[in-house]
Structure formats: structure tokens, C-alpha cells
Amino acid sequence: MGLFRFMLLTFVALTSATILQNGQIRPTNYPDTAIAAISASELGWRAYSPDARELSYKGRWDHQYISWWSAPGLKFGFQAQQIAISFGNYTSDGVLLAYRIDGQDWQLTNVTANSTHLFITPETTGYNLTQPANATQTFELRVTNWAYGVQIQCVHAYGPEARLVHIPNYTRTIELIGDSLSAGQYATLEGISSYSWGLLYGLGNAEFSITAYPGICLHDSRCYGNLHGQTYQWLKIPDTSGRALEIYGDGPGIPSWDFAAHPAADITIINIGTNDNNTANNITASEYHDSYIQLINEIHARWPASQIIVISLWGGFGQVGNTWVQGGGFVDTIQDVVRYFNNGSLNERGGQGFVHYFNTTGILEHNDIGPLYHPTDVGHVKLASHLMQYIRLTFGWLLEQSGPEVQHETLYWNDEADY
Structure with missing residues (x-):
């Protein structure tokens, strides 16, 4: 084996399980939560099938309990000494999960297909913390990646009279439709480091779904490996990933999302078009304009009361003289779409129409x-902070999140004054 090939293989092996932070390897010594499979007859354990009413799925999941898109999750209450989850064969190998009890900081662990993982024990931080004995606590997990996912096979609760408890959904719901910028591509922890996550989870007391995938266009066209755009894919359960193609193919077998079976979004946020605006995908401003109108009509047909926020494309920054200037994309086209739905008004703050321009x-x-x-x-x-204030000022939503960590591993500070 040549030296170059040896070095290349060594690099691949090293980076396959790493997070690069500004080009340097971030420590990822996450706990190994894998345990031996739990049999149905094992003493002290109670098993819940993936369709148990106690389980609440967040984001988009299909009938096989496979997760899709960015930051999907699972949430339930428990009264038990231990909580474990078995993952099915459609779980991505090594997918990184965030999980926690109640409002404790997120913990991270890697899981894989056909495995069982122990998430909660009496030694877990926050277990029965300031709670009376046998009080219901909340468990939540989220898939951090936008291309990978999990399949829930079984949830196990251990202890005398161990049981799971259904946690009611919040009364308000938000949907965010986008591409890589919204899915969290290249953010440190991807989906749970994105502005979408920071905004939607940070608002507090709101159910949300992030139907965003890297490289996807608004217009129904092949873009950067995606076979369809959001005018088509948003109506479906799965995203445009390779695993979606492997499971469902590209045809009539792709299941549609059952909008009637889920709460309507009070607010729908759309941030898409950067890929359409790239000359590599050869989409005209007219096609983009018509597709945007089509998507908003699709949304309004299913959620007539939903208020829609259209986000302008910020593009990149180019150096002009001795400073930097922000670029844009489809600036006039996006504003024309907003005016189309608002009787000629741009409707940047409130107004008569249901489409708002951010x-x-x-x-x-x-x-x-x-x-x-x-x-x-x-x-x-x-970006999340500005959008949060925009929603508060435009729709009167109170910011109800007050304490629990939202974006993990962002706690940096300086205690050194002498430098």
C-alpha cells in the first residue's frame, strides 16, 4: 500500500466520526448508551410499541416510524427507573441523537440500526431532581442530522409499576420550509444548531416541523442531486435523501403527508430559493415566481388560517473596495410574490394580507x-433572534421559553482579564 493511500485511509477513518470546528477536531466523547437487546419477557421491563398513544412524534415520521427531514423528535412522559429505546433496521448507522430529561441540557449519543440504547437511569442528570417520588418527568430526543434518521422499534420502561405518560401537544404550531440554510448544513451540530431550531424551539410552547433539505430548489426540478423541488416534496412525508430513494423510490410509492391528521400551522415560514438562483440549476425568475405562488397556494389550501412569512434571500458577501456588501437573490421576484397575495402591498409588518415579508x-x-x-x-x-422578535411584534406571540438550553455546546466565555 502506498504512503498516500495509507494516509488517505487514515484520514477517512479519523474523520468519519468527528466534528470539525473551524478546521480543528472537536472532542466528541459522547457516552456509549448501547446495551444488550431487551427481551419481551425480561423481568421488570415494560415494552411500548412504536404506535403507543403515550408516544408523541415531532416533525415528519412515516407509518413505519422512520424519521425524516431536519431535527425530528420523540417525546413522552415517564414514571420509571430506566428508559431504553430499540431502533429498527432503517436507522442510519452512527446517527447522532440529542436527548434530555425535562429542561436539562441536551446530551448526545450515537445510535445505529438494530440496537437498543439506555437513555435514562437514576444516575442521569436531572432524574427526580426537585421532584416528588414517582412524579412524571419528560423525555425527549431529537435527530441532529438532516440526511440521517432513526426508526423507532420499541420503547422500554423499567421499575416497579413503570409506565409512560402522554404529554399533550402545545396549542400553537409552526412550520418552516427551506433548504440547506434552514436544515443546518455545516452548522456545528447541524439541525439543532440551525436558526430554524433556535427560532422554533426557542419560542417555547410551540410544536414545529422543519421540512428543509440541502440542495433542494423551490421549483420542481433536479437540483444538486435532489430529484424534486419543494413544490412537490413538501407534500410528501420523506425528504429527498438517498435513504428515501432506497425505501420508497421515485414514483407513486412515495407517501403523502396527511395534513388532516396533524394540527394546522399557525405560522408558516418559507426560506428557499438560493439553489434556484444558482446558474447551475438553470431556473428562470419566472419559473421561480410561479413556483413560489404555487407553494403558498398549496399551504393556504391546507391551512387557510396560517400566516406566512417569506424570508428574503441574503446570499453571500462580496468585497467592494475596502468593505463587504451583502448579495441577494430574486429580490424583486420575492417581493412581487408577496404583493401578489396582498393586493399590491409588500406587507412587511402586519397589514391586510396573510403573506408577510421578512x-x-x-x-x-x-x-x-x-x-x-x-x-x-x-x-x-x-437570524433566529431577529425572526423571534419579528414574530413577537407582528403576531403578538409571547416569548415563553425561559431557561432550558436550546442550542447545545454554545457556552463560551472568557475569565481571563490580563491579556
Whole structure:
């Protein structure tokens, strides 16, 4: 074996399970939660099938309990000493999950297909913390990646009279439709580092779904390996990933999302068009305009009361003289779409129409964009914060999240004054 090939294989082996942070390897010594399979007859354990009413699925999952899109999750209450989950064969190998009890900080662990993982024991941080004995606590997990997913096979509860408890859904719901910028591509922890996550989880007391996937266009066209655009794919359960093609193919077998079986979104946020605007995909402004109108009509037909926020494309930054200037994409076209639904009004704040225009100009600066043209973690936080205030001011939503960690591993500070 040549030296170059040896070095290449060594690099691949090293990076296949790493997170690169500004080009340096971030420590990922996450706990190994894998345990031996739990048999149905094992003493002390109670098994819940994936269709148990106690389980609440967040985001889009199919009838086989396979997760799709960005940051899908599972949530339930429990009264038990231990909680374990068995994952089916459609679970991606090594997919990174975030999980926690109640409002404790997120914990991270890698899971794989046909495995069982122990998430909660009496030693878990937050277990029965300031709670009376046998009180119901909440368990939640989220898939961090946008291309990988899990399949829930069984949830196990251990202990005397161990049981799971259904946690009612929040009364308000938000949907976010987008591409890689919204899915969290190149953010440190991807889906749970994205502005979408920071905004939707950060608002608090709201159910949400992030139907975003890298490289996808708005117009129904092949874009960067995606066979369809969001005018088609948003109506389906799965995303446009390779595993979706493997399971469902590209044809009539792709299951549609049952909108009637799920709460309507009170607010729908759309941030898409960067891929349409790339000359590599050869989509005209007219096609983009008509597809945007088509998507909004599809949304309004299913959720007539949903307020829609259209986000302007911020593009990248180019150096002009001795400073940096933000680029854009389809600026006039997007504004024309908003006016189409609002009797000629741009409707940037409130107004008579149901389509609202959110102008991103000035929120991000050139050092908020990483080397691969996507926001840094700081850029994502800035965008989420501005959108949060926009929703508060425009729709009167109170910001009800007050304490629990939203974006994990962002706690940085300086205690050194002498430098």
C-alpha cells in the first residue's frame, strides 16, 4: 500500500466520526448508551410499541416510524427507573441523537440500526431532581442530522409499576420550509444548531416541523442531486435523501403527508430559493415566481388560517473596495410574490394580507458566513433572534421559553482579564 493511500485511509477513518470546528477536531466523547437487546419477557421491563398513544412524534415520521427531514423528535412522559429505546433496521448507522430529561441540557449519543440504547437511569442528570417520588418527568430526543434518521422499534420502561405518560401537544404550531440554510448544513451540530431550531424551539410552547433539505430548489426540478423541488416534496412525508430513494423510490410509492391528521400551522415560514438562483440549476425568475405562488397556494389550501412569512434571500458577501456588501437573490421576484397575495402591498409588518415579508438585509455580516457559504453558529443565532422578535411584534406571540438550553455546546466565555 502506498504512503498516500495509507494516509488517505487514515484520514477517512479519523474523520468519519468527528466534528470539525473551524478546521480543528472537536472532542466528541459522547457516552456509549448501547446495551444488550431487551427481551419481551425480561423481568421488570415494560415494552411500548412504536404506535403507543403515550408516544408523541415531532416533525415528519412515516407509518413505519422512520424519521425524516431536519431535527425530528420523540417525546413522552415517564414514571420509571430506566428508559431504553430499540431502533429498527432503517436507522442510519452512527446517527447522532440529542436527548434530555425535562429542561436539562441536551446530551448526545450515537445510535445505529438494530440496537437498543439506555437513555435514562437514576444516575442521569436531572432524574427526580426537585421532584416528588414517582412524579412524571419528560423525555425527549431529537435527530441532529438532516440526511440521517432513526426508526423507532420499541420503547422500554423499567421499575416497579413503570409506565409512560402522554404529554399533550402545545396549542400553537409552526412550520418552516427551506433548504440547506434552514436544515443546518455545516452548522456545528447541524439541525439543532440551525436558526430554524433556535427560532422554533426557542419560542417555547410551540410544536414545529422543519421540512428543509440541502440542495433542494423551490421549483420542481433536479437540483444538486435532489430529484424534486419543494413544490412537490413538501407534500410528501420523506425528504429527498438517498435513504428515501432506497425505501420508497421515485414514483407513486412515495407517501403523502396527511395534513388532516396533524394540527394546522399557525405560522408558516418559507426560506428557499438560493439553489434556484444558482446558474447551475438553470431556473428562470419566472419559473421561480410561479413556483413560489404555487407553494403558498398549496399551504393556504391546507391551512387557510396560517400566516406566512417569506424570508428574503441574503446570499453571500462580496468585497467592494475596502468593505463587504451583502448579495441577494430574486429580490424583486420575492417581493412581487408577496404583493401578489396582498393586493399590491409588500406587507412587511402586519397589514391586510396573510403573506408577510421578512427582510434579512443587515442582520448578517460577512464573518457570519462560513467558508462553505452557510451561516456560522453565531450567524444562525443572530437570524433566529431577529425572526423571534419579528414574530413577537407582528403576531403578538409571547416569548415563553425561559431557561432550558436550546442550542447545545454554545457556552463560551472568557475569565481571563490580563491579556
